Amino acid sequence: MNTDNNTGAAEAPSYTKWSRGFTGSRFGLSGSTLKLIACITMLIDHTGAAVVYNLLSLTSIRMHPDVYNRYVHLYSAMRQVGRLAFPIFCFLIVEGYFHTKDVRKYMKRLFLFALISEIPFDFALKDGWFFPLKQNVYFTLLIGLFVIWQMDRSKGRKVLQLIILLCGMTCARGLMTDYSFKGVFLIALLYIFHENRLLQCFAGAVGIAWESTAPPAFILCYLYNGKRGLKLKYFFYLFYPVHLTILGMIRWFIIPLLH
Numbered sequence: 001m002n003t004d005n006n007t008g009a010a011e012a013p014s015y016t017k018w019s020r021g022f023t024g025s026r027f028g029l030s031g032s033t034l035k036l037i038a039c040i041t042m043l044i045d046h047t048g049a050a051v052v053y054n055l056l057s058l059t060s061i062r063m064h065p066d067v068y069n070r071y072v073h074l075y076s077a078m079r080q081v082g083r084l085a086f087p088i089f090c091f092l093i094v095e096g097y098f099h100t101k102d103v104r105k106y107m108k109r110l111f112l113f114a115l116i117s118e119i120p121f122d123f124a125l126k127d128g129w130f131f132p133l134k135q136n137v138y139f140t141l142l143i144g145l146f147v148i149w150q151m152d153r154s155k156g157r158k159v160l161q162l163i164i165l166l167c168g169m170t171c172a173r174g175l176m177t178d179y180s181f182k183g184v185f186l187i188a189l190l191y192i193f194h195e196n197r198l199l200q201c202f203a204g205a206v207g208i209a210w211e212s213t214a215p216p217a218f219i220l221c222y223l224y225n226g227k228r229g230l231k232l233k234y235f236f237y238l239f240y241p242v243h244l245t246i247l248g249m250i251r252w253f254i255i256p257l258l259h
Contacts, residue, residue, distance in 0.1 A: 019196045023226040030229025031092060035236050037220060038088040043243055045082015048075050050124045050247040054255050080213040086137065086179055087186065087208050087217035093141050094148065094190040095224070103149050107142060109237065114138035117241040121178075123248035137178040138240065143168050144187030151191065182210070197222060 022028030029037075052075040055061060061068050100106045114136060121136035123129045147168035154160045165188050169181035177183070189207045193200035201222045205215035 019198050022223050023197065028223045028225030029220060030225060030227045031095065032229030032232055034088050034092060034220060034224060035232075038085045038092075039236065039239050041082050041088075042085035042240075044078050045085060046124060046244065046247055048078030048082065050244075050251045051255070052078060054251050055258075058255070058258055060258070083211045083214040084217040084220075086183065086211075087204060087214050088221060089137070089141060090144065090183065090187045091190055091204065091218070091221040091224070093145055093187055094194060097145060097148055097152075097191070098194065103145070107145055107149075110138055110142040110145060113237050113240065114142055117244065120241040120244035120248060124244040124251060133176055135175050135177045136240075137183070139175060140172055140177040140179050140183040141187070143172050143175075143177065144184045147184055147188055148191040151188065182208075197224075 052071060056068065056071055056075065061071060096106065097103060117136045117138050119129050122131040122134075126134060147165055150164045151161045154164060165185070168184045168188070172179075172184045173181040179186075186204065186207045189203050190200055193203045201218035204221065205218045208214040208217075
């Protein structure tokens with residue numbers, strides 16, 4: 001899952017200024033590094049949900065309480081690690097908004113991959129290839145991006161900005177997107193505090209605190225140095241539907257052979 005981040009212009013190092021984080025320094029984490037961390041933790045999370053969880057139904061595992069308990073603990077640990085991914089993606093959506101050259105093109109790309117990813121999402125994590133009661137996280141990120149775009153165009157009109165945010169949150173809840181209205185709210189929160197990295201990360205940690213292991217993701221976000229890093233844009237876009245497709249195939253075609 002990628003975000004448009006075209007930063008990297010020369011800037012005086014400011015990593016000693018707490019409010020700016022590591023922006024402009026040669027230290028810290030690039031955008032591509034953050035995306036890789038998010039992709040890896042997301043893969044761990046989805047592997048737990050699609051593979052380990054379904055292994056728990058195997059008779060050969062359920063027959064042995066010790067083995068079964070180990071798998072239960074493994075499943076829980078993988079899902080907890082996976083909580084780090086979404087806050088990083090939200091952070092990068094906000095950074096991408098401020099650095100993209102064309103926000104409309106950015107949204108079109110997110111929408112395209114939201115459509116591409118829907119069947120793989122259902123196939124891997126739901127009860128079949130079509131599950132209308134839950135939509136993949138690309139839709140949440142798309143709605144969040146649209147909300148902050150419109151909020152930015154409505155600067156100085158606080159009531160209108162609030163209405164835009166509430167409409168976006170209602171839309172996410174109505175469409176039953178992954179992370180729902182809470183995800184849109186988190187993106188808006190990161191946008192509001194964008195000018196102060198320390199405050200932004202603190203607000204983000206509070207905003208995602210309902211996921212107990214998610215707030216530490218903002219330690220990594222604070223270390224972001226404002227640089228794009230490796231040019232792997234479409235790799236990140238494709239990673240989401242491709243890894244879900246593979247996990248779905250393991251879930252539906254390989255695990256049943258183990259019964």
